[in-house]
Amino acid sequence: MDFEKYELTRRQLIGHGAKGSVLLAAGSLLAAPGASAATRKFARAAAATPKKGGTLIFARSTAPTQIDPANSIIAGDIYTLDKIFEPLYITSAAGKLTPWLATGYTTNKAQTVWTFNLRPGVKFNDGTPLTAADVVWSIDRERKNTDGPLSFLDYAIKSIKADGTDKVVFTLSTPWAPFLSDISVFANAILPANFGGKTAAAFWANPVGTGPWTLASWKPDSNITLKANPHYWQPGKPYLDSITINYVSNQNQQILQLTGGQAQIIDNVPPSNVASLKKNSNVDLTLFPSWQTDILVFNESVAQFKDVHVRRAIAHAIDTETLVEATSFGTAKPGRGLFPPSLEYADQDAPALSYSVSAAKAELKKSKYPNGFSTKLLISGGVEKWSEFATIIQAALKPLNIDVAITTLDHAAFETTFQKYDFDMFIDYAINDISDIDEMASFNLDYKNGGSKSYWSSYNNPTVSKLVEQAEGEFNTTKRAAIYKQIQAIIAEDVPFVALDYPPYIYATSTKVHGFAVNPGGAYRLEDVWLA
């Protein structure tokens, strides 16, 4: 039996999507014959008119521990606070930046001064109107919070000031193309200035935001109830009266609660249960694309992996199509390049080293280790997918005489170990918190400025670092796309990582649930959800 890590960071949560356990086998008992869930869903959606009222029960795998946007990185916190607090822009379910508390923006010619126009008529849930002063205070609080997990995203902001009550002017230290995307992150959500005159403790006990929901009750690590914000700025929304989010860490229990009628939405559905849930006539199962790529990371400070031919040989030896087929039950897409297809500027036609054992052998012959070597592969325990990946990779490298010993550590020990560079190879995932590709490009490829020495791989290609920086200042989308195309061509040859797959978010809902959607960052807002 394996236990889910309860306080998962957002990146850990989505990595656990494929987790399975012996308990999950019971889920298949629930299968019931019926028409295609997708067909039913779309047929219903076409004829449906939103209905007001009701309470949605969400059995979710993560619980909140606190809901301060400026201090959150844990999935349970993020996906709770984003119902109460909103930023100036959001990323829609389709992955597009959408004006939210702002209606739009203008910039100066140098792209260093951005003026946002606030949406008229927006009120906090206590009835007080949203003003520019609230925006200035909230984003200043976030960017100056040195302990803020995502305050680095506000790196380019030099100053913020209010222009009257309905305009906010951001001055940037440099032209920064990802700025709008950075502004859309949950950490930049807007709170009333100075906590509306309350102490911080009083404010967090009764938080005030502009979001569709207000906090009604909260039993830590058990359940949280959100009620409709009567002052919400979107007329008629949210449709539901309230939402109860129950914390259920056991995936099998989640599935049973859904099929037993105790819950109407569950997250983190294991791929192994997808087929049986699809056959259940009372359940809709949806795969939402994510900004995630599962990757095999090489430690280039280790002699064997400093050799590009070894990395290329390994890339040739891994058949990602078979790997995906064997592990994701058809839910994930085989990996090609680092950037997932759901990210803008991910080049679908980027070159990639295709699966070929003979090409792998030929490549290894060009290396300093033509006869193979012994090495270690580090993985995080408790997630079935990682051990399946590791076993497949171990077998795939045997024909090259690369003898792989798999080391499994619990997640906390795993992270500490690879972050101390104490590994040869490890399996993990690259993700984006925002819609702009720069976050992944910088964190995973820019050795110089990315902050993690290219995701602890020590991959250091000055040309790539320079191109990443260049793209950050490029506002012309065609030119920017060309830069990322170039980056993807270079890393396809250098192979700092092997992209293994692109997993989706897998959600199952009762057929009574309408309007539920998840964006590629994993966020769902729920103001559009209604119950039939």
Add this chain to the structure above:
Amino acid sequence: MIERALHSIYDSYTGRRLLAAVFVVVGVVIAAFILLHVVPGDPARAVLGEHASAAAVLGLDKQWGLNQSIPDQFGHYIHDLVTGHLGSSYFYHENVISLIGQRFAPTAWLVLFASVLAVLIAVPLAAVAASRHDRFADHAIRAGGVVGLGMPAFWIGIVLIQIFAVHLHVLPVGGWGNGVWQHFEGLIMPALTAALAIVPILVRSLRVGMLEVLESDFVASARARGLSERRVLLVHVARNAVIPTITLLGLNIAFLVGSTVIVEYVFALNGVGSLLVDSITNRDYPVVQGLVLFIATAVVLINLATDLISARLDPRIRLR
């Protein structure tokens, strides 16, 4: 003076048991601290995320005292413990005692409910098996026990959920719910699951104890006096079986406290067991240390109470 006091404590049965209990708790607390700090894992990194700078991680480590040497941290921990401070959770930003307090109710009720069910199921079965020694009922109960022992608690739990929650819709699938009635409903299957895990052991031991009593002289004499078999069983055998029952139950309640981790996970009860798993995974040191202290104390107290009650009921135990 002190020496005399210690001698008098040691000379008394209760004193010896109490001293042993204190040593066990202290030993467990020290072992938990060492194990927790020896294994790799950084709570600051978990709280701050992967993008956090080394300076931010160090800052949080300093705030929590994790940049100090292990002996220094241990010294602070013992000092805090002696002064009654268990610290605050790194993740919940909440006092450890209050955090455990919030999670205590589902676990305590689960253990209590499971214990009662275990007795209600095990004692009659053991009595039937003993009174029908080597007959069909005896064999059937013993065979059932072997099968029961072979079924893991989580499997029993899933089967119960499938039957009573998914198909019959008479009980909730899981969760603690809100209000007394929902708590009670939510506890029926978990308590039964936990109870069924220990019933085979209880039945087996009780049956042997009862058989010994059934073969003793005073039972033969009772039968010779013409007492009905029912009266022999209920008055003479059952009364004498109380002591081993209490001892066995005490030992198994201690086991139940440990097994709640699995039962709570299967039924999404979110009690002390799931908090422990959660906190170990996150390296939430203050919570793990607080929980270990709490669970060790609970187990030791249950064992102590069992010993003392047994000694009160059977004077021979006090003289050992």
